[in-house]
Each structure stands twice: as structure tokens, then as C-alpha cells.
Amino acid sequence: MNKKLKYGIWLVLLVIVAYNSVYFKKLDSMKALKAGNFDAVAYANNYLRKMLPAISNNAINIDQLLNGLKLAPQKTFDTYSKALDIGSIRFFLVRGKAKIINIDDSDVYLLTDGSHSSIKIATEYIFGNAVRDASGLIHINDFSNTSDLNNISAETNKIIRQQILPSFKAQAKKGDDIEFFGAVEMKSSHPDIDDVEIIPVSLNIIH
């Protein structure tokens, strides 16, 4: 065989082997891969926009919850509350209708259809695991990394803060009737029904 052709074939083979042996990837994508490929933002969006609305009918009416906590607290916690952690902190998925009776920097205060006036919608401090845990849809064993679970709460709360609350805060005024769907945190050891704060998932001003 011609020497030039022989070297040429070897050269082509060498280039093919070399090309397939080395891969270039962006450093950012590798860092992301190393940190785990769980996309908390996408998960939180899907959770708030699809998973939670699909079970909104399972939420307990706020008046029914408060009456239950007053008359049969243990049964009410056993029947309706959820939590990922062991312990006394439990969460309820709630819905209801109410009239706005006051507004301040942190909350919108309500008088419910059932005449409970110890209810408020949080508009400033949207933190914690209430919305993540209250549905019972998220299970700890589905996540090997604890930080993924923490990030679901952080991103869910961020969406509520940035996308759900601004229009409501801009429009809501004293005397308005509203419909709400959200989550409430309550300690089973010392349920405080005189100060109930709802982290909202959806808010509608009826009139």
C-alpha cells in the first residue's frame, strides 16, 4: 500500500478516536449536575399550578376547621392535618369565603362566613413548610436529598410572594368579599385558634 495512503488512514482513525474521546461541556452545567439535577423551580410551579388545584376540594372549610379544633381537636388533627416531620407541628389545607375587615403591612384580616374573626391572610412573611406539607402529596422517601425538600418550600413560597400576592395586595380593600385557598400551620400540642394565619395558594376578590 502506498505509504501516504497508509499514514492518511492512520491519521483519520486517530482524529476519529481523539474526537470521540474528549467532550467539552459548560462548567455551569457540570456544577449543576454534581449538585443534583432536581429542578425545584419547575417542581414548585407544577405543584402550585397543577397538583394543588387538583385536590382543592379536599381542603377543609376554615369555619369547619376552627369549630373542629374547638370541639374535637385530636379528631380534627387526625382527620385533616398533614406533616412530613415527626412532632407537634401540623398543617391543614383550607378554603373558605370571608370579608376583609382590616389590612396592615403583614396581613389581611378576615371575618369568615361562619363569623370567625381570628383569621388573617399572610401577605408579608411567606416562609416555612405550610404549603408544601399541608396537601400530603409530597412524601419524604421520594427525595434522597433533604435540601431538595427545603428548596421546594423556598421556591413555592417565592412564587406565592412574587406571582400570587402582588395583584391581590394591589386590589384588596376593606369591605371586599374574597375566596381563598391555602395552608395553615398549627401545633397539635397547643392549637391556637385565636391567631390563625393562612399562607395563600389562590385568592379571588368576589366583589
Add this chain to the structure above:
Amino acid sequence: MRRFQVLILLFLVLVGCRNQSANNQSKKIAVIVSTLNNPWFVFLAQTAAAKAHSLGYETRIFDSQNNTALETDHFENAIASGYKAILLNPTDANGSVVNVNRAKAAGIPVFCMDREVNSANAATSQILSDSYSGSVDVGKYFVQAMHKKGKYAELLGLVSDNNTWNRSKGFHSVVDYYPGLKMVAQQGAEFDENKAMEVMESILQAHPDIEAVFCGNDAMALGAYQALISAGKAGKVKVFGFDGAADVVQSIKDGKIAATGMQFPQVMAQTAAIYADEYFKGKRDFPRKIPVSVELVTQKNVTNYIAFGKKN
């Protein structure tokens, strides 16, 4: 004939009971704890040992003195001495993995209490305080107490412990939303009261205008408070802790410390002992990690709490 059948039944029941008791007595459970130089960990270890003992097991507490090499010795000793399960409070999230794997290789289940090891499959189960979420609650209260503005410092615990960072991250996940709150110092004090006092003294010299300090545990909160007394600033700088130690619960009642995150070592220790018992009885499907909730304690609700837990 009927009497004979009853006697046989009675005999079988007695033999069954004796065998069950003998079965548990023949099994030993080791409690290996990071340190016994802190009342919190003493309570954790003693509660775990007491629960295991009440379930019928022989128990012994090993003190690792915050030294991973000593912890390794304890694991070797426990494996060689025929301990059948280990209830572990690790010294180091990474350094302790090799010890847990050694026990696993020897067929001994390990149940971690309060502190975790950085391995998804080494321990049979890890029962851990939800430090991140607890610190979110402390952070929210911190923002409210500070009215969203002011300079503050943070004292971190052991850098090798995941709880140190979970608490710091949880706290900052709230506080960093408020640009009026400016952290002017963040220093480690190894979860130690004396060290925290020294660190806080130097922070106060460099930043005499701080208005609050967030401490990653209650021992450091007490140390920071001592430094504030020495500097004549007690009551002027708000102190926030994490744990639920007796002195801090009392200090919250007295208005000296603003708040703490109450952990529940009794729940973690007892759950670990119960899991070990269930393991011996054949259960294998334990959750890899199970968080235990942390509750915010302030002057408003402090009467509901005692050291390391809640009033019944």
C-alpha cells in the same frame, strides 16, 4: 384431657415469653455520642440508653469526645464486643461515614440521632432535627423583632457538622430577603459557650453598633450573652439561640434572650431505640431520613416549654 391441653398451652406461653425476654437480653445496643461535655448530648444519650433498656436490651454509652478517631475505636470495640445495633450521634458528617459503613459491613444496623452522616445508604435510618425549617421560624421572628433593619452578627457552630449549615441557611433564607438587615460579622465558635464569649467580645469591639446576634446553638447564645453583660450591652443586643437548653428557656422567661428553636432530643432518642427494636423483630423498610420538627420559643409561648421539650 382438657386440663392437660390448658397446661400445655400455658407452658408454651411461658416458654415463648421467656425466650422473647432472653432474646432481647442477649442483644446489646451501643449508644455512641459525639460528646458528653454538653448537657444536650448527655440527655440524648441517656434517653436513648434508657429507652433501649426499657425494651429489654443491655446498653452502654460511649463518649467520642468530639473526636472521630475515638469514635472509630468505639465502633471497633462495639463490633468486637457483640453489640447488635448502634444508636449514633456522629462526630463528623463526612468523617463518621467510614465508621457507619464498618458497622454495616459487620451486619450491625446504625440509627443516627440528631446529626447526620453524608451518605444516603450507610445508616439504616437517620432521625434528625429539622434544623433548616426551625431556623426559618427563628429567622422570621428575628426579622419581626428587628423591624426589618439593623446590623447583626452570626455565630456558627462546628463547620464539619451539617446542622451548622442547615441552621445558617434556614436563617438566611428569610433574613436575606430584607436589605435593611446587614450581617457585619459571621464567625465560628464551635457550639462552645466559652469560645462564643471570646468571639462575641471581639465582634463587639469591631462592631459596637450591632443590635442582634443569631447563634447556631444555645451554648453559644449563653456565651454571647455573657460577653454582652461584660460590655454593658445586655438588653441592648437581642440574642437568638437554637436547642432549647434549660438556661436559655429560663433566660427567655427573664427577657434576657429573645428566642430559641426548641429541639426534641427525647423524640429522636426514643425513635432510634424503637427502630432498633423493630429491626431485631424483622422490620427493614425504615425511612432513610426522618425529620423531627423544631418549634420556635419566644416570651409569648415559653410557658409551654421546659428544657429540651414541652410541658405535658
